[in-house]
Amino acid sequence: MFLSKLDSINEAREKIYSHQKVMGSEVVPLKEAHKRVLAEEILSFHDSPPFDKSAMDGFAVKAENTFGASNSAPKTFKIVDMIGAGSESNKTVGENEAIIIATGAPIPDGADAVLMKEYTTTEGDEVTITSQVTPGENVSPKAEDIKKGDVVLPPNTFIRYQEMGLIASAGYGEVKVYEKPRVKLIITGNELVEPTKEDLKPAQIINSNQFTISSMIEDSGAVFSIGRARDTFEDVKIAIEEASKEYDVVMTTGGTALSKGDVVLDVVEDLGEVLLHGVSIRPGKPFGAGIVNDTMVFAFSGQPVAAMSQFDMFARKYLFEMQGRKFDFEIVERVSQLKIPSQLGRTDFIRAVSDDDTAKHVLNRGSGIIRSMVEANSYIIIDENDEGYQKDDIIDVVFFDSMTW
Amino acid sequence: MFLSKLDSINEAREKIYSHQKVMGSEVVPLKEAHKRVLAEEILSFHDSPPFDKSAMDGFAVKAENTFGASNSAPKTFKIVDMIGAGSESNKTVGENEAIIIATGAPIPDGADAVLMKEYTTTEGDEVTITSQVTPGENVSPKAEDIKKGDVVLPPNTFIRYQEMGLIASAGYGEVKVYEKPRVKLIITGNELVEPTKEDLKPAQIINSNQFTISSMIEDSGAVFSIGRARDTFEDVKIAIEEASKEYDVVMTTGGTALSKGDVVLDVVEDLGEVLLHGVSIRPGKPFGAGIVNDTMVFAFSGQPVAAMSQFDMFARKYLFEMQGRKFDFEIVERVSQLKIPSQLGRTDFIRAVSDDDTAKHVLNRGSGIIRSMVEANSYIIIDENDEGYQKDDIIDVVFFDSMTW
Numbered sequence: 001m002f003l004s005k006l007d008s009i010n011e012a013r014e015k016i017y018s019h020q021k022v023m024g025s026e027v028v029p030l031k032e033a034h035k036r037v038l039a040e041e042i043l044s045f046h047d048s049p050p051f052d053k054s055a056m057d058g059f060a061v062k063a064e065n066t067f068g069a070s071n072s073a074p075k076t077f078k079i080v081d082m083i084g085a086g087s088e089s090n091k092t093v094g095e096n097e098a099i100i101i102a103t104g105a106p107i108p109d110g111a112d113a114v115l116m117k118e119y120t121t122t123e124g125d126e127v128t129i130t131s132q133v134t135p136g137e138n139v140s141p142k143a144e145d146i147k148k149g150d151v152v153l154p155p156n157t158f159i160r161y162q163e164m165g166l167i168a169s170a171g172y173g174e175v176k177v178y179e180k181p182r183v184k185l186i187i188t189g190n191e192l193v194e195p196t197k198e199d200l201k202p203a204q205i206i207n208s209n210q211f212t213i214s215s216m217i218e219d220s221g222a223v224f225s226i227g228r229a230r231d232t233f234e235d236v237k238i239a240i241e242e243a244s245k246e247y248d249v250v251m252t253t254g255g256t257a258l259s260k261g262d263v264v265l266d267v268v269e270d271l272g273e274v275l276l277h278g279v280s281i282r283p284g285k286p287f288g289a290g291i292v293n294d295t296m297v298f299a300f301s302g303q304p305v306a307a308m309s310q311f312d313m314f315a316r317k318y319l320f321e322m323q324g325r326k327f328d329f330e331i332v333e334r335v336s337q338l339k340i341p342s343q344l345g346r347t348d349f350i351r352a353v354s355d356d357d358t359a360k361h362v363l364n365r366g367s368g369i370i371r372s373m374v375e376a377n378s379y380i381i382i383d384e385n386d387e388g389y390q391k392d393d394i395i396d397v398v399f400f401d402s403m404t405w
Numbered sequence: 406m407f408l409s410k411l412d413s414i415n416e417a418r419e420k421i422y423s424h425q426k427v428m429g430s431e432v433v434p435l436k437e438a439h440k441r442v443l444a445e446e447i448l449s450f451h452d453s454p455p456f457d458k459s460a461m462d463g464f465a466v467k468a469e470n471t472f473g474a475s476n477s478a479p480k481t482f483k484i485v486d487m488i489g490a491g492s493e494s495n496k497t498v499g500e501n502e503a504i505i506i507a508t509g510a511p512i513p514d515g516a517d518a519v520l521m522k523e524y525t526t527t528e529g530d531e532v533t534i535t536s537q538v539t540p541g542e543n544v545s546p547k548a549e550d551i552k553k554g555d556v557v558l559p560p561n562t563f564i565r566y567q568e569m570g571l572i573a574s575a576g577y578g579e580v581k582v583y584e585k586p587r588v589k590l591i592i593t594g595n596e597l598v599e600p601t602k603e604d605l606k607p608a609q610i611i612n613s614n615q616f617t618i619s620s621m622i623e624d625s626g627a628v629f630s631i632g633r634a635r636d637t638f639e640d641v642k643i644a645i646e647e648a649s650k651e652y653d654v655v656m657t658t659g660g661t662a663l664s665k666g667d668v669v670l671d672v673v674e675d676l677g678e679v680l681l682h683g684v685s686i687r688p689g690k691p692f693g694a695g696i697v698n699d700t701m702v703f704a705f706s707g708q709p710v711a712a713m714s715q716f717d718m719f720a721r722k723y724l725f726e727m728q729g730r731k732f733d734f735e736i737v738e739r740v741s742q743l744k745i746p747s748q749l750g751r752t753d754f755i756r757a758v759s760d761d762d763t764a765k766h767v768l769n770r771g772s773g774i775i776r777s778m779v780e781a782n783s784y785i786i787i788d789e790n791d792e793g794y795q796k797d798d799i800i801d802v803v804f805f806d807s808m809t810w
Contacts, residue, residue, distance in 0.1 A: 030600060036619040045602040047609060053542045055708070078807035085636060085659075088599065088608045102636075104596045104659075104707060106608050140773045160805075161620035162778035165613035165709050167618060173600040190491030194600070195435060195578040197450040202512050203493045205668065208510030208570035210674060215439040215566035231490060231507075254490075254509075262462065302509060303460070304570050332761045334493045356737045368454065370574060371557070400565075401806060 008384055009313065015275040016289050016314055019296060023179040023248065023322050030167060033159050035221065035405060036177035042153040045171030047143035053105040054083075056138040058109035059098040059120060059127055066132040078127045083108065098127050102257065107139055114138035146170060153394045156324045178323040181222040184243035185213055188254040189302055190231050203297040208370065209307050213300065216311050220319035221405040222249070231255060237267045244271070246291040248322065251315065254302030256286045264299045268292055280384065281348045283367040284310040285374040306367040309349050312379070313347040316403055330402040331381065334359035336395045340380065342388035351376035352397065359397045376400070411685040412719060413789055414752040416714035420680040421694050421719055424701060428584040428653065428727050435572060438564050440626065440810060441582035442729045447558040450576030452548035457512040459488075461543040462533055464503040464525060465516035471537040484530045488513065503532050512544055551575060561729045563605045583728040586627040589648035590618055593659040593669065594707055595636050613775065614658040614712050620703065623718050625724035627654070628809040634662060634787035642672045649676070649698040653727065656720065659707030669704045673697055685751045685789065688772040689715040711772040714754050717784070721808055735807040736786065739764035741800045745785065756781035757802065764802045779807070 007015070025044035054060065061077060069075040078096040080227035081091040085104040093099055093110035101107070101114055112135045119131035146152055152170050157163060159177070167175055192207035193200065200206070210226050217224040225247070229239040236255065243250045255264035258279070265277045265288045272292035277299075279287050284306040288299035298315050300307040320327035342348050351362045351372045359380050362372045381396045382388060389395050412420070423485050430444035453710045456488035459465065466482060466680040482745040486496040495586045498504055506512070506519055524536035551557055553622045562568060564582070572580055597606065597612035605611070615631050622629040632646040632651070641660065660669035661682070661719035670682045670693045677697035682704075685690050687712040693704035703720050705712040725732035742765035749754050756767045756777045764785050783804045787793060794800050 031619070034623060035618075046605060046611065048775075050605050051608070053610070053773075055773070083608075084595065086597075086608050101786060102592060104610060140771060143773045144769075144771060145776055146647045153779070160777060161617045161624060161713070162781075164616035164620045165713075165775045166779050168613040168616045169611050169709075171600055171602040171611065189509060190489065192491075193575050195573045197576040200451060200455050203456070203488075203491050205458070205509060206451065206574050206576065208573040211435060211439075211569035211573045212566045215569045216438070218439060219566060288724060304574075306567070308570075355563075364549075366549060368460070369550045370453075370567060370570045371550055373560070374571050376567075 006285065007276050009279060009281050012056060012276050012279045012287070012289070013314065016296070016318060019275070019291060020318065020321055021248070021296065022324060024182055025176050026179050027174050027176050029173060029174050031162065033167070033175045033177055034161065034164055036159050038155050038157045038159060038175065039178045039324060040176040041151055041155050042167050042170050042172060044146045044148055044150050044152050046146065046169070047148045048146040048169040049140050049142060049144065052142050053140040054101045054103055054105050054107060054114045054138065056114050056116045057141050058101060058114045058116045058138065059097045059129070060093055060101045060108050060114055061133070062093060062111060063113035063133050063135040063137065065096050065195045066115060066129060069129050069132045069332040071130045073269045074128045074130045075127050076128045079122070079127055081108070110156050112136065112139070120259060137216045140239065140305040149229045158325055181319055181322045183217050183222050183224045183249045183251055184227060184247040185210065185217065185224050186227045186229050186239045186243060186250065187244065188229050188231055188236060188252060208304055212304060212308055213251060213253060213311060213398065214233045216308065217319070220316050221323050221325070231263055231302060233263055233267060236263050237270065240267050240292055240297060241271055244295040244297065246293065249319070250292065250297040251297055251300060252297065252377065253307050255301045256288050256299045256301055264288065265290070268297055268299065281313065282346055282348045284313065287314065301367070303367040304370050307375055308373055313349060329381070329398045331396045331398055333394050334397045336380070336389050336393050339391050342386060344387050345384050347384045348382040349380065350380040352378045352380045354378040354397045355398065359395060411683045411690065412681050414684060414686050417681050417684045417692070417694070418719065421701070421723060424680070424696060424725055425723065426653070426701065427729060428586055430581045431584050432581050434579050435569065438572070438580045438582055439566065439569055441564050443558060443560050443562045443564060443580065444583050444729060445581040446556055446560050447572055447575050447577060449551045449555050449557050450552055452553045453551040453574040454545050454547060454549065457463055458545040459506045459508055459510050459512060459519045459543065459764050460545050461519050461521045462508050463506060463519045463521045463543065465498055465506045465513050465519055466503045466535070466538070467498060467500065467516060468518035468538050468540040468542065469535060470501050471520060474534050474537045476535045478531045479535045481531050481533050484527070484532055486513070497620070509527050517541065517544070554748040561731070563730055570759070585728045586630045586653040588622045588653040588725055589632060589653045590615065590622065590629050590658055591632045591634050591644045591648060591655065591657045593634050593636055593641060593657060609685050612707050614707065617658060617709060617713055618658060618716060621713065622724070624809045625721050626728050626730070627724045636668055638672060638683065641668050642675065643698055645702060646676055648784065649700040649702065652700065655697065655700055655702040655723070656703045656705060657702065658712050661693050661704045661706055664741055666744050669693065670695070673702055673704065686718065687751055687753045689718065692719065705770070708772040709775045710778055713778055717808060718754060734786070734803045736801045736803055738799050739802045741794050741796060741798050744796050745787065745794045747787040747791060749792050750789050752789045755787065756784040757783045757785045759783040759802045759804065764800055
C-alpha cells in the first residue's frame with residue numbers, strides 16, 4: 001500500500017459508500033425531534049386550519065353588506081353574538097348583522113369576511129363601520145395550509161423548526177425518526193496528553209484531535225464516546241475490536257502512516273477487511289478505512305488538519321446517510337483571489353476564506369496548522385485533473401457551514 | 406397604537422437592541438464548549454508543536470548527507486538510535502548517521518530532516534536510502550502553529566470544531582464561556598390543543614407555535630421552557646410576571662392584535678413598559694416588545710408564519726448578542742425569478758427558494774401557511790423604500806442557514 005497504489009478520492013469514496021449502513025428508527029416525542037430525520041411519511045390527520053378561521057379581532061359580517069361604507073358614509077350593523085378563541089357561535093349572521101369575533105375563532109354561518117375592529121365603533125348592540133371588506137377578507141380558509149389525508153412530508157425529511165410546526169399541525173405528538181449513530185473515537189499516540197497549562201514533558205503533545213473530531217461527529221448528528229489506545233498492536237486491537245461490537249461506527253486518529261507496520265490498519269486487516277489505505281488527496285493522504293465486525297472503521301491521520309479534512313471528505317456523508325439524510329458537497333463557484341498551484345492526479349481541499357463572490361486560500365497550510373482551519377470558512381476543491389489555478393480563475397468552493405447538520 | 410403609529414423595522418430594532426442584555430460567564434470543561442461563545446481571551450501556554458516534530462515515520466538525518474542519493478546512487482547510513490512517539494533520544498545524529506523516528510516524535514539533535522521510511526531499506530544497523538531530502542523536510546517546526554504567549558483567540562469567538570482544537574493546544578482543559586440564556590415561552594390561545602390524531606373538537610386548533618418557536622430558541626444557542634396561559638388578563642399577567650423574574654427572556658405567542666384590549670401588551674404595560682407594538686412589516690405587523698422586571702418580553706403573533714418571521718427579524722439577534730455573539734443578516738444579492746410587488750413604507754420578509762444565483766418567492770404565503778416556510782430556504786427582503794421588483798432584478802436575500810447558531 002504505497003504511492004503507486006493510492007486510491008483517487010472517488011475510488012476511496014466508492015469503497016466506503018458501497019458499505020453504507022443505515023440506522024434503524026425510533027419513536028420520539030415531537031419536542032425531541034428537532035434536527036432529527038423523519039423515518040416515516042407525515043400524513044395529515046386534520047385540515048389546517050380545521051375551519052374557516054378569523055385572522056383578525058373584529059366583526060364577522062356578510063361582505064356585501066359593507067360595500068360602500070366609508071368615513072363619510074358609515075353603516076350600522078346589529079351585533080347578535082360574540083365568539084372568543086376556542087369558542088363557536090350557533091347563530092347565523094343575517095343581513096346587516098355582525099358577530100364579534102376573536103383572532104383564531106371559527107367564522108360563523110352566514111358570514112364570509114371579518115371587518116377589523118380598528119375600523120369600527122360600538123355602541124350598545126350596534127356597531128358602526130367606516131370601511132368595506134371583500135368576501136374572504138381576514139379569513140384563513142379551512143385547509144388552506146394542510147388538507148386532511150395529504151402527505152405533507154416524505155420520509156427522510158430533515159426536521160427544521162418549520163417542519164416541527166407542520167408535523168404538529170398534521171396531528172403528530174410523537175414521530176418516527178432515524179436513530180443517531182453512536183461513534184467510538186479511539187485516539188492513538190503515546191505522545192498525547194490532556195490539555196494543561198503546566199509545561200509539557202519532553203516529547204509530549206496535547207491531544208487536540210479528540211476535541212475536533214468529536215465536535216465534527218456532533219456536527220453530523222451523531223453521538224460519540226472517546227477512548228484512548230497506546231501505540232501497540234495489542235492495545236489498538238483490543239480497542240477496535242470492542243468498539244466494533246458495541247458502536248455503530250469506529251473512528252481512530254493516528255497510526256495511519258503508509259509505511260509497513262503502522263498499527264491501525266494492520267489491526268483492521270487482522271480483525272476484518274481493509275477497504276483502502278492511502279488516498280491521493282492533500283491534506284490527508286494517510287487515510288484508511290475498513291470493516292471490522294460489520295462496522296465501518298475510519299482511520300484518520302494524527303495530524304490535526306489532515307484528520308479534519310479526511311472527516312469532511314469521507315466520514316460526514318457516511319454519518320449523514322446512516323441517518324437517512326442525503327449529503328453531497330454543495331459546490332459553488334467563486335473567483336480566486338490568488339494563484340493556487342496543485343498537482344495532477346491529486347485532489348486538494350484547500351482551506352480558504354470565501355464570501356459571496358470570491359475565495360482566497362489561507363497561506364499557511366501545513367497539515368498540523370490548526371490555525372489555518374480557524375481562519376478558514378471554506379475549502380477550495382481542486383480536482384485531480386487540474387494543475388491549479390491563476391488569480392481571477394473561477395474555482396470550486398464548499399463552505400464549512402453548508403456541511404453541518 | 407394603530408396604523409399611523411406603526412414603527413418601521415429599524416425603529417423597532419433600535420428600541421429592542423438599546424435594551425440588549427449580555428449574559429454572565431461560566432467555566433465549563435472544554436469537552437462541553439463546542440458551539441458556545443468564548444468569554445475570555447485564549448492565550449497560549451505552549452508552543453505548538455512544542456518541539457521540532459517528525460511529520461512522518463522514517464529516519465532523522467542531516468539533509469546534506471542525503472544529497473545526490475537515488476535509486477542508481479544509493480547511500481548508506483548508520484542507525485544509532487530509535488525514537489517512538491512520546492519518547493526522545495539523548496543521542497546526536499552525526500555525519501552519515503540516522504535515527505529511526507516515529508510520526509510525532511521530537512527531531513533529535515544534529516538532524517534537520519526526516520527521510521520517509523518508504524524510500525529506505527534496512528539491514529542490521531544500516532539503512533540504505535534511495536532518495537534525498539531538503540533541510541526541514543518532513544519536520545513540523547516548533548511553534549509553527551502556535552507560539553507560547555500569543556493570543557490565539559479573542560473573547561467573543563464562536564467555538565466551532567476548529568477552535569476546540571486550538572483551545573486544547575493552547576493548554577485549556579476548561580474554558581470560560583457566556584451562559585446560555587434561559588427563555589420562557591408562554592403560549593396563549595384558548596383554542597389551542599396538543600397535537601392529536603383524533604378529530605378536533607369545534608373551534609380547536611393544534612398548538613404548533615410551541616414547537617417552531619422553541620426550536621428557533623435552540624437554533625439561537627439558548628434553552629427554553631414552555632408554559633401556557635389562558636386568554637385572560639389575569640392568567641397572562643401571572644405567567645409573564647413569574648417568567649420575568651425567573652428567566653432571562655420571556656416570549657409569548659398570540660394576543661398581540663393591534664386593537665385595544667388585546668391581552669399580552671396590556672399585561673406588559675401593566676407590569677412594566679411597552680417598547681413597541683405594531684411594526685410596518687409583512688408578515689408580522691402585530692408584534693410587540695416590552696420590559697418587565699428588567700427582562701425583555703417578545704410578544705409574537707399567534708399566526709405561525711408571522712411568529713417565525715418576527716423571531717427572525719427581532720429575537721435571533723437579541724439571543725445571539727446576549728451570548729456575546731455578533732448577529733447581522735448576511736444579505737446576498739440574487740436574481741429574482743419572478744415579479745414581486747410590495748408596498749412603500751413596509752419591509753417585507755418574503756419566503757423564497759434561493760440558490761447560488763437566483764431567488765424565487767414561494768407563491769402561497771398567507772401568514773398561517775406553515776408549508777410556505779417548509780418550502781423556503783431563505784427570505785427575500787424588500788426594504789420599506791422599495792415598491793417591489795421585476796423579474797430579473799437584483800434582490801436582497803438572507804438564507805435561513807446563515808442565521809442559525
